[in-house]
Every structure is written in structure tokens, then in C-alpha cells.
Amino acid sequence: MVNAYSTTLGDRGGAARASIERTAEVVDWCSGVFGPYPFEAQGGVAGPIDGIGFALETQTRPVYGPGFWRRGSNPYVVVHENTHQWFGDSVSVADWSQIWLNEGFASYAEWLWSEEQGEGSAQELFDLTYGYYPADADFWQVLPGDPGAGDIFHDAVYDRGAMALHQLRLAVGDDAFFRILPAWTAEHAYGNGSIAQFQALAERISGQDLDELFTTWLFTAGRPEPTAATRTALAPAQPRSWAGIRAAHQLLDR
Structure with a gap:
């Protein structure tokens, strides 16, 4: 060290x-x-x-x-x-259009760390992030799965990218989700990976067809409807981690 x-x-x-x-x-x-x-x-x-x-x-x-x-x-x-x-x-990443595999995962790790530290659940952070960007914000027009050369470090790649992973977690359940992550890093260690390969792995481990989820959250413009109930409309209180995460994201890789 x-x-x-x-x-x-x-x-x-x-x-x-x-x-x-x-x-x-x-x-x-x-x-x-x-x-x-x-x-x-x-x-x-x-x-x-x-x-x-x-x-x-x-x-x-x-x-x-x-x-x-x-x-x-x-x-x-x-x-x-x-x-x-x-x-x-x-x-x-296999190419820069796949940048979600880097930034979405690193951003969602912050939510998982928040859970581990007792500073706010991933669901609370999803709710706040989802509500942070109005439905008509340009944020929702950038596709995390293929943001374009000028937007590879756009907020959508980070924040909508993390939201996409949370929706995957809700869809497949914690047991499958926390087997998918280490399986991905083991199967592609010291190599390259693509979103299509990650989806295939997630489908293999979960036994589910995840095409609609990946298409909606990574490749479709506009604010998606969450696949599970969200408390955004109830304006949940900000967890302790929110300020630190937002402060970090104002500077990350910009």
C-alpha cells in the first residue's frame, strides 16, 4: 500500500x-x-x-x-x-460506446457502500436520483448504453447507469445479482467486455429474459418507468450519503 x-x-x-x-x-x-x-x-x-x-x-x-x-x-x-x-x-470495455460497464458500475458501487455503511439504501438513492432529474431534462435523452463520442462522461452514464443496475438487481433478486458481479469480473479478467456479453451473463445466471430491461434503461431516450415501485413521489428524506455522492459526481472523470 x-x-x-x-x-x-x-x-x-x-x-x-x-x-x-x-x-x-x-x-x-x-x-x-x-x-x-x-x-x-x-x-x-x-x-x-x-x-x-x-x-x-x-x-x-x-x-x-x-x-x-x-x-x-x-x-x-x-x-x-x-x-x-x-x-x-x-x-x-470493448469500445468507448460501452463505457456504462465502467462508470455505471463504479457509481452503483457508491450506493452499495452507502448500504454497507448504514448511510442510506440503494433504493433510497435510486428514488432520489430518479427524482433529481425532471422528466423533461436533457439528461434522459443521453443513452447510457451508447452515449455518443461527445457524451461518454455524461451524468446519464453515471447516474442513469447506476439506476439501470438497481433495476437489474430488483428484477433478478439479490442472490442472482451478487453472483452476476463477481462472475463478470472473473470471466473477463484482464480482457475486454461488452454490454451484450454482460446481459447474456445476467440472463444465464438469473434464468430471465432481460432484453426489455436493458433496452429500456440503457438504449431508450426518455425517463423510464421503474420496474418496481418507487417512492420518488413521496420525496424521501436524503440519506446521509447523498451529499458525499453528489459532491463526488460533480468532479468525477470530467
């Missing part, structure tokens, strides 16, 4: 350390959800105050821009970038 911190961070240095020093804890948790850690080394780099304005899932050493620490510590960006060690660094 090697972590490095710029000496220029000033009063943000403490928040950077409080976040990045949880890397081993995060990697251990990820290993329990996604399968064995695919590399030998791990760590993180907190860049200088005048450095990059985003985070990057550099293999075994994610790099974090100083903006992530402007409001204090934020482990959610650490979860996001370390999830990429499985989804992006070990299993790489």
Missing part, C-alpha cells in the same frame, strides 16, 4: 488523508462484492492544489484532484475509483 499526498493541499490535506487512507478498507469490501482484487499493489495519490480537476482510475494508484476535499473527507470517490480496478482496469 503506497499513498502519496501533495504538500500544496493546505487545509485540504487532512480530508485527503482521511479519505485515501481508507483505501485498504474499501478494496477489502470491494473484493467481497466483486471478487478477488485483480492486482498486487494498491494506494492513491492526492494531486496538488493546482492540479487536475477530476479523478482518474490509474491502475493500482487512483489519482484524485484537490476539489474532492473542498468540503472535507469523501470516501465515496475512493469507492468509485477503486471499483474501477475491477470495472475498467481489469475488465476493459
Whole structure:
């Protein structure tokens, strides 16, 4: 484990350390959800105050821009970038149109971490995210499964991408869902994968035809109707994780 911190961070240095020093804890948790850690080394780099304005899932050493620490510590960006060690660094996309396989999964990992930490359930985060974007927002016109060259890092790839995975989880149930994730990282380790291959795997493990779900949530413009009841209309209270997740997503990979 090697972590490095710029000496220029000033009063943000403490928040950077409080976040990045949880890397081993995060990697251990990820290993329990996604399968064995695919590399030998791990760590993180907190860049200088005048450095990059985003985070990057550099293999075994994610790099974090100083903006992530402007409001204090934020482990959610650490979860996001370390999830990429499985989804992006070990299993790489077949081409950039498949970017959902990286960003949707790393974003949904934040929701799963929130559940693990008792800071809000994935269902609560789905409800809030679904309601965060009005039905007529341009957000719903970007297709996470094929966003186009100019939108590969669009909010829809991250947030609608996470919503798509939650709908998959609800459709197949937790037992199948949490077998699908490590099966994917094992079958495609150190190689490439496509959305079609992921769908085929999910259908094989769940025994369900998932074509309508994948088409609706990844490849159809407009705000989909959830396949399970949503509490969005009841304006659920924001879970404790919401602020950290939103703060992280304002800077991720932009």
C-alpha cells in the first residue's frame, strides 16, 4: 500500500488523508462484492492544489484532484475509483460506446457502500436520483448504453447507469445479482467486455429474459418507468450519503 499526498493541499490535506487512507478498507469490501482484487499493489495519490480537476482510475494508484476535499473527507470517490480496478482496469470495455460497464458500475458501487455503511439504501438513492432529474431534462435523452463520442462522461452514464443496475438487481433478486458481479469480473479478467456479453451473463445466471430491461434503461431516450415501485413521489428524506455522492459526481472523470 503506497499513498502519496501533495504538500500544496493546505487545509485540504487532512480530508485527503482521511479519505485515501481508507483505501485498504474499501478494496477489502470491494473484493467481497466483486471478487478477488485483480492486482498486487494498491494506494492513491492526492494531486496538488493546482492540479487536475477530476479523478482518474490509474491502475493500482487512483489519482484524485484537490476539489474532492473542498468540503472535507469523501470516501465515496475512493469507492468509485477503486471499483474501477475491477470495472475498467481489469475488465476493459470493448469500445468507448460501452463505457456504462465502467462508470455505471463504479457509481452503483457508491450506493452499495452507502448500504454497507448504514448511510442510506440503494433504493433510497435510486428514488432520489430518479427524482433529481425532471422528466423533461436533457439528461434522459443521453443513452447510457451508447452515449455518443461527445457524451461518454455524461451524468446519464453515471447516474442513469447506476439506476439501470438497481433495476437489474430488483428484477433478478439479490442472490442472482451478487453472483452476476463477481462472475463478470472473473470471466473477463484482464480482457475486454461488452454490454451484450454482460446481459447474456445476467440472463444465464438469473434464468430471465432481460432484453426489455436493458433496452429500456440503457438504449431508450426518455425517463423510464421503474420496474418496481418507487417512492420518488413521496420525496424521501436524503440519506446521509447523498451529499458525499453528489459532491463526488460533480468532479468525477470530467
